[in-house]
Amino acid sequence: MTFGARVFSAIADRGPFCVGIDPHGALLRAWGYDDDVAGLERFALGAVEAVAPYCGVVKPQSAFYERFGSRGVAVLERVIASSREAGALVLLDVKRGDIGSTSQAYADAYLDPASPLACDAVTVSPYLGFGSLTPFVDTARKHDAGLFVLVATSNKEGPEVQEAVAGGRSVSGTMLDHLRRLNADAVPLGSFGAVVGATLEDDRGLDLAFNGPILAPGYGEQGGTTADLRRIFGAGAGNVLASSSRGVLRLGPDPVAMRDAVRRANDELRGLQG
Numbered sequence: 544m545t546f547g548a549r550v551f552s553a554i555a556d557r558g559p560f561c562v563g564i565d566p567h568g569a570l571l572r573a574w575g576y577d578d579d580v581a582g583l584e585r586f587a588l589g590a591v592e593a594v595a596p597y598c599g600v601v602k603p604q605s606a607f608y609e610r611f612g613s614r615g616v617a618v619l620e621r622v623i624a625s626s627r628e629a630g631a632l633v634l635l636d637v638k639r640g641d642i643g644s645t646s647q648a649y650a651d652a653y654l655d656p657a658s659p660l661a662c663d664a665v666t667v668s669p670y671l672g673f674g675s676l677t678p679f680v681d682t683a684r685k686h687d688a689g690l691f692v693l694v695a696t697s698n699k700e701g702p703e704v705q706e707a708v709a710g711g712r713s714v715s716g717t718m719l720d721h722l723r724r725l726n727a728d729a730v731p732l733g734s735f736g737a738v739v740g741a742t743l744e745d746d747r748g749l750d751l752a753f754n755g756p757i758l759a760p761g762y763g764e765q766g767g768t769t770a771d772l773r774r775i776f777g778a779g780a781g782n783v784l785a786s787s788s789r790g791v792l793r794l795g796p797d798p799v800a801m802r803d804a805v806r807r808a809n810d811e812l813r814g815l816q817g
């Protein structure tokens with residue numbers, strides 16, 4: 544089954560709320576753990592156990608594991624495996640993008656099922672030119688995996704690059720044109736998604752009808768609300784994964800508090816679906 548079909552079912556079956564598994568040092572300490580590899584493992588696997596059975600997609604942020612070197616990456620491998628065992632899709636937030644030959648190695652690392660880091664989808668950066676992502680696109684197609692391309696990110700610095708105009712078109716608009724082409728004719732949904740922040744002050748005139756999933760980070764901790772999602776995405780909100788990391792993880796280590804937060808968010812977000 545393609546990633547697009549899997550994420551479509553995941554949203555329908557479990558809801559559109561995506562939990563980020565981001566082991567910030569401050570959160571490890573708030574949970575009563577040391578900011579070391581043992582604390583990382585207890586925190587990350589505890590969070591997965593609490594939320595992965597209840598949400599369609601989890602989104603570990605690779606940086607928080609990489610900061611501990613190879614032992615941290617080994618924890619990330621366990622986070623990916625445990626989340627999938629709990630029935631959640633894993634979107635690894637790793638924002639890769641490089642010249643094509645290097646992109647192929649990244650794609651093999653994250654999308655080839657033979658890799659210990661293989662997951663369902665990854666975030667990628669198109670700012671070396673969308674064509675530099677071709678190895679990711681081909682590898683995703685080969686293994687029924689997915690991509691989420693940075694289009695309009697949740698941080699305030701993004702517009703400097705993303706809203707620059709080239710050839711009479713904004714850079715973000717051009718990225719969506721590429722995604723529209725990649726997802727053409729896919730049913731029920733294409734596998735090539737966009738990252739569009741839940742914090743955008745307006746919809747920037749983006750044509751978000753590109754037949755793919757949208758990851759909306761910035762929901763919760765960064766200020767994005769369900770009303771913002773309705774304002775930004777309108778009728779397209781049905782394919783939006785609203786993502787929050789610290790907003791849920793702050794409630795731990797109590798698994799019931801985290802699980803209930805996932806349920807509440809999913810109930811609220813389901814109201815956006817047409």
Ligand SMILES: O=c1ccn([C@@H]2O[C@H](COP(=O)(O)O)[C@@H](O)[C@H]2O)c(=O)[nH]1
Nearest residue numbers: 604696697698760761764765787788789
């Ligand atoms: O535009 C983007 C793209 C990715 N992120 C990532 O999402 C989470 C947000 O965490 P919160 O604790 O919910 O703020 C984090 O991993 C970011 O790297 C983003 O924020 N904006």
